[in-house]
Amino acid sequence: MAGGFHNKNLFPLLSEEGHRLLQWLHEHKYAPHYTHPGCDRLTAEGLEKVRAFEAELDSPQQSRRNGEMPDWLKEHVETCYRDVPFYRRSGSAPSNFTSIPTTNRRDLSREPWAFVPDSQPLNDLVIYQTSGTTGHPLDVLTHPTPLAMYLPLLRTALAMHGVKLEGHCGRVSIILVCFQKSTYTYASISPVLNQAGLVKINLNPADWRDISHMAKFLDACDPEIYTGDPISFAELSRLPLQTRPKAIVSTAMTLLPGRRHRLEQHFGCPVIDIYSMNETGPIAVWLREAHVVLQKRLYIEVLDRDGFSCPSGVHGEVTVTGGFNPFLPLLKYRTGDWARLAFHGTQVLLEGLEGRPPVIFRGRRGQPINNIDVSTVLKPLLLVQYSLHQNRDDSLHLRVHGRIQDQNRLRDIIISLFGEGQRLFVEEVDSLPAAGKILQYSRDDE
Amino acid sequence: MKMEGPQLEILTRRVAECPVDFLAEPRIGAAGSIPVAAIVSDLIRDLGGDPLTLRQSTGFSKGDAKIGRNHLRLVLITCWLFHDPWFLNRKECANLLYLFLTGPLTDLSATTAAEKFVSEPDRREELVRFCLKELDLRPAGETIAQAQDRLATLSTAERRRVIRAAREAEERARAIREAMVRRAADEAAAKASRE
Numbered sequence: 001m002a003g004g005f006h007n008k009n010l011f012p013l014l015s016e017e018g019h020r021l022l023q024w025l026h027e028h029k030y031a032p033h034y035t036h037p038g039c040d041r042l043t044a045e046g047l048e049k050v051r052a053f054e055a056e057l058d059s060p061q062q063s064r065r066n067g068e069m070p071d072w073l074k075e076h077v078e079t080c081y082r083d084v085p086f087y088r089r090s091g092s093a094p095s096n097f098t099s100i101p102t103t104n105r106r107d108l109s110r111e112p113w114a115f116v117p118d119s120q121p122l123n124d125l126v127i128y129q130t131s132g133t134t135g136h137p138l139d140v141l142t143h144p145t146p147l148a149m150y151l152p153l154l155r156t157a158l159a160m161h162g163v164k165l166e167g168h169c170g171r172v173s174i175i176l177v178c179f180q181k182s183t184y185t186y187a188s189i190s191p192v193l194n195q196a197g198l199v200k201i202n203l204n205p206a207d208w209r210d211i212s213h214m215a216k217f218l219d220a221c222d223p224e225i226y227t228g229d230p231i232s233f234a235e236l237s238r239l240p241l242q243t244r245p246k247a248i249v250s251t252a253m254t255l256l257p258g259r260r261h262r263l264e265q266h267f268g269c270p271v272i273d274i275y276s277m278n279e280t281g282p283i284a285v286w287l288r289e290a291h292v293v294l295q296k297r298l299y300i301e302v303l304d305r306d307g308f309s310c311p312s313g314v315h316g317e318v319t320v321t322g323g324f325n326p327f328l329p330l331l332k333y334r335t336g337d338w339a340r341l342a343f344h345g346t347q348v349l350l351e352g353l354e355g356r357p358p359v360i361f362r363g364r365r366g367q368p369i370n371n372i373d374v375s376t377v378l379k380p381l382l383l384v385q386y387s388l389h390q391n392r393d394d395s396l397h398l399r400v401h402g403r404i405q406d407q408n409r410l411r412d413i414i415i416s417l418f419g420e421g422q423r424l425f426v427e428e429v430d431s432l433p434a435a436g437k438i439l440q441y442s443r444d445d446e
Numbered sequence: 447m448k449m450e451g452p453q454l455e456i457l458t459r460r461v462a463e464c465p466v467d468f469l470a471e472p473r474i475g476a477a478g479s480i481p482v483a484a485i486v487s488d489l490i491r492d493l494g495g496d497p498l499t500l501r502q503s504t505g506f507s508k509g510d511a512k513i514g515r516n517h518l519r520l521v522l523i524t525c526w527l528f529h530d531p532w533f534l535n536r537k538e539c540a541n542l543l544y545l546f547l548t549g550p551l552t553d554l555s556a557t558t559a560a561e562k563f564v565s566e567p568d569r570r571e572e573l574v575r576f577c578l579k580e581l582d583l584r585p586a587g588e589t590i591a592q593a594q595d596r597l598a599t600l601s602t603a604e605r606r607r608v609i610r611a612a613r614e615a616e617e618r619a620r621a622i623r624e625a626m627v628r629r630a631a632d633e634a635a636a637k638a639s640r641e
Contacts, residue, residue: 041635085615091516091559099471099478101511113622122625126635139626144635154638174638188636198636227639251639278641307476 010039011189013047017169018195025172025187025197028220030213032201038186041124041144047191049145053324054152056296060346069097073299076322079117080331086114087331102307102319102332108279109138116141116327125327129379130278137379140278141327149324150281151192153294154249154274157285158225160292161270163247165224167193172221176200177228179235181373181417197221203235215239229253231360231370237266244268251276254354255286275353277335280323284350291339293348297322300348302341303334315340315352359441361390364419371441377413381406392444395423404428447590451583452532457574460530461523464564468526472518474511482506482518486547489525493533495540505548519560520573521547527577539581546580557608572600 008014014022022038025031042050077100081093086107094100108115116122126147128140154174155165167173173196178185180202188198199221205211222243226236229252248263248271255273263271273286280298284291293300301309302316310316318335339350361369374388386400396414404410407426415422468485471478483503491497498506506518524547533539554576563573575597578584584593 039635085619089516090512091519092561094471094478096471096479098476101474101477101515103512107512111619113619113626116618116622118618122622125622125625125629127626127629128637129630130641139630141622141626147635147637150638176637176639178640186636190636190638198638200636229640249639252641274639276639276641282639303476 007037007039010037010041012041012043013191014040014189015169015195018189018191021170021172021195021197022187022189025199025221028217030209030217030220031187032185032207032213032217033209034185034187035182035207036184036186038188040148040188040190041126042148042191043144046145046148050148050152050192053149054155057152057156057294059296070297070299072297073097073321076297076329077331080329083117083119084115084329085118086111098309100332102303102334103330104334105138105279105336108140108328108333112139112141112328115329117329120326128278137375137383138278140325142325143327146281146325148190148192151190153282154227156294157249157272157274157282158247160285160287161247161272163225163270163272165193165246167196167224169195172197172199172223173225174198175218175221175223175226177203177226177232177236179203179228179232180370180376182376183372197223199223203232203239215241219243225249227251230255230259231372233263233271234259237263247272249274251282275337275350279325279328279330279333279335280320281325283318283320284353290342290349290351291353293350295322295324297324300341300350301332302339302350303332310341312342313340315354318350318353359443361388361396361418361441361443362394363417364394364422367419369417373417374414374441377417378410381410381413387440387442389441390443393423395425397425397427399427399429401429447579447582447584447593449583450586451578451581452530452586454571454574454585454588456532457527457530457578458567458570461527461564461570461573464523464526468522469519469561469564470522472515472522473507474514474518475508477511478515480522482521485522485525486544489528490540490543493528493540493543494537495543498544502544516560517552517555520551520555520563523560523563524551524573524577527574542581546577550576550580558604568600568603572597572604575600 026034077097078093080087082088090101124143126142126144128142130138130140158165165173173193178201181204183202185200185202185207189195190198203214208214218239219242223245225245225247227249228236230250231253233248233250244267247269248267250271251274260271260273274282275284275291276282282294283298284293299321301319303319304310304316315338318337318339320333320335321331323330337354339353342349342351359371361371361374363369378386383400386398389397391397398414404426410426411424414424467480470480472480472482483498483506486506487498487503506521528543558569563569575585575593579597584590
């Protein structure tokens with residue numbers, strides 16, 4: 001799909017050189033079938049904010065030491081209680097931070113509009129629909145400016161590993177690799193990266209004119225880095241690539257040490273795990289033995305089930321306050337992920353982070369099925385919460401919290417994904433097991 | 447409102463001077479510090495009644511802090527009000543108090559932030575008159591008609607404000623939902639990594 005680069009609304013800051021690169025990315029003879037024209041929407045004012053955000057990331061004085069509350073926290077709490085309908089409902093801001101009730105994905109999933117501050121203009125609203133790896137599908141409201149702020153965070157994370165994301169005009173900086181049945185794909189140009197390219201591709205053969213084009217196109221792009229998840233990198237490593245990136249950045253799912261080692265061996269570069277959520281953007285980067293928190297205006301706590309702060313060295317639920325998305329100011333938001341909080345100098349660390357393990361299911365013909373595809377096909381059913389387990393004999397056990405409106409449709413959807421003859425047991429349950437967090441997808445052999 | 451109660455001004459002044467302990471955060475789960483059930487229990491005992499049962503106490507400490515906090519804050523302020531010597535000396539309202547705090551007072555707390563019943567003169571007066579009415583009392587020196595009329599005026603003004611605020615909030619929510627529907631058809635801006 002081409003043509004988006006002629007639209008100034010989609011690329012307000014596109015330069016001549018950027019335009020040429022975008023055209024090249026669309027017209028390259030080995031380019032994939034993009035499902036989306038690509039857009040950036042970042043304005044000059046937005047770019048200024050991203051630069052200020054980047055400068056703040058580089059300033060050491062705002063880091064947090066053990067037990068300290070950051071200066072911005074009090075004002076953030078007061079603003080939330082004054083300006084955000086969801087928080088305002090419970091009265092005025094508590095004088096003590098520990099008295100603020102926690103929020104969770106279910107709150108946000110139910111009414112995302114109630115988290116938008118009254119003072120926030122709605123122009124250029126962007127919606128990200130997430131598949132819900134912890135069981136609650138979610139619409140995240142955001143904006144091109146915070147989305148562009150992912151880049152300075154990525155730069156900071158890479159710099160911690162000695163990798164410099166340069167972002168030269170006229171070259172491709174980042175390729176986001178997916179391996180799914182279907183997903184949005186696009187080519188874009190980033191003013192934050194000095195008009196360098198940012199491309200999202202899907203390694204599903206259906207997205208390409210010929211399967212051999214994948215490696216040829218990626219070699220032609222020769223990106224500085226690849227981003228993606230462990231499943232897509234496993235697929236990427238099967239391609240006969242001639243070029244090598246400076247680094248590979250893994251997000252969205254847990255990157256197991258063995259898999260990281262194999263990828264590092266294969267690509268000959270650092271493989272960097274970033275803990276990131278749609279609600280917050282990139283939170284922390286793996287460095288040596290723990291995840292180091294990246295954001296300066298994200299206050300992190302680790303809480304037990306009752307909301308009490310966990311003592312040092314004790315696992316609890318990662319709970320965040322703040323963030324850089326003006327459509328979603330967070331107050332004690334339970335992430336569903338578990339870790340221990342630690343401090344090293346001015347660095348905040350998450351140790352033993354239990355994220356979302358990737359699961360590859362097996363279809364009736366033996367074909368691999370990414371857990372993201374399962375989330376995607378089930379999304380229209382608006383299930384409150386569910387878990388899917390594949391037994392050793394490949395039969396599936398789907399457990400759904402509460403009543404299922406249309407069980408026949410649900411069965412049809414799953415069987416069309418896995419293949420005719422797939423055995424499926426569907427169970428309605430009052431509650432799903434919560435051992436730490438809900439393990440939404442699992443297989444007997446994983 | 448059949449019986450004549452205390453002077454209105456004495457009670458509104460008492461509310462205005464509500465000590466910080468009664469304005470502190472009620473304990474709900476891990477949040478807050480003030481054990482509301484204990485405060486209520488002490489008050490009922492001081493008014494000549496039996497302390498709360500365990501089951502009754504639970505209602506003042508458990509639940510969703512996002513929903514229950516404002517109610518419990520208003521319960522604390524109301525407990526301070528009922529500690530006035532006029533009520534303590536008569537020891538007549540202990541039996542009604544639990545039902546009042548868990549019933550009608552919940553409705554009052556649903557629309558207005560608890561601290562406004564201390565900081566705003568009209569809300570102070572509304573709270574005092576509301577409490578008296580629920581105990582079948584009226585301010586000293588007022589007729590039933592006067593007391594009913596004044597409470598209705600205060601409540602109506604507040605109700606109008608609440609309705610206006612609710613309407614504005616709903617309009618804003620609708621505008622966001624409509625923008626979401628429009629934007630869902632568009633494509634999102636590029637993102638460098640996924641979640």
